[in-house]
Amino acid sequence: MCSLPTADACDTNLGLISSGDVRVLPPIFKTYGRCRSFCGAIATVKVFEDNVAVREVLETRGDGRVLVVDGGGSLRCALLGGNICQLAQNMGWAGVVVNGCVRDVDEIDACDIGIRALGSHPQKSSKRGVGEKHVRINIAGVFISDGEWLYADSDGIVVSKVDLSL
Numbered sequence: 001m002c003s004l005p006t007a008d009a010c011d012t013n014l015g016l017i018s019s020g021d022v023r024v025l026p027p028i029f030k031t032y033g034r035c036r037s038f039c040g041a042i043a044t045v046k047v048f049e050d051n052v053a054v055r056e057v058l059e060t061r062g063d064g065r066v067l068v069v070d071g072g073g074s075l076r077c078a079l080l081g082g083n084i085c086q087l088a089q090n091m092g093w094a095g096v097v098v099n100g101c102v103r104d105v106d107e108i109d110a111c112d113i114g115i116r117a118l119g120s121h122p123q124k125s126s127k128r129g130v131g132e133k134h135v136r137i138n139i140a141g142v143f144i145s146d147g148e149w150l151y152a153d154s155d156g157i158v159v160s161k162v163d164l165s166l
Contacts, residue, residue, distance in 0.1 A: 002039035002094075006151050006158045013164065022164070025097075025157040026140045029116035032102060033085065037153040038095035038114030040066040041163075044146045046132040048072045051079045051124075053131030058084055062093030066114075066150045070137035071100025077123045080115070082107025089113045095152060099139045114152055 009022070016022040043065050045053050054069055067088070071079045080096060082104030088096055088111075095114030101121035102108055108115055134146040144150075144159050151158045158164075 002037040006153050006155045009158045009164050021161040023142045023159045032108045032115035033111050033113045035114035039151040040064045040094040042148045042150050043067050044137050046070045046137050049077050050126045050128050050130050052129040058088040062091045064094045067096045069098045074100050077125045078103035078121045085111045
């Protein structure tokens with residue numbers, strides 16, 4: 001569970017917001033999973049309708065990190081389902097933010113992990129293995145880099161170049 005509310009992160013870091021070191025994602029994401037609040041260092045993946053790279057990253061130790069998936073905003077298939085979500089939980093990931101869709105929502109909602117996505121879609125993605133890991137991504141006009149920090153709660157999602165809990 002994250003101990004820094006996003007509203008407080010915004011209120012106490014106006015200078016970092018002005019400089020662009022703290023950014024707020026637009027309110028386009030729906031909440032899934034049992035953890036409504038989560039935070040951690042960011043790992044990034046860039047894919048399009050192919051979740052092989054997503055699974056590969058989530059098969060590694062999460063150590064409380066958050067995976068941010070730039071799925072190009074596609075609403076034509078799911079990039080994360082119940083099995084991969086359970087894997088992420090088991091591997092110690094704090095959460096996953098998907099600029100795309102999820103499926104197996106009831107299974108995801110039973111997982112003790114935070115998930116944000118644009119929506120749900122019953123169709124699975126392709127398995128071509130095309131994607132990039134640990135690269136700079138752009139979600140809805142907000143640039144996000146591997147190693148930055150993400151804070152998510154019921155108010156929204158904040159991305160920072162530094163750990164704001166220090």
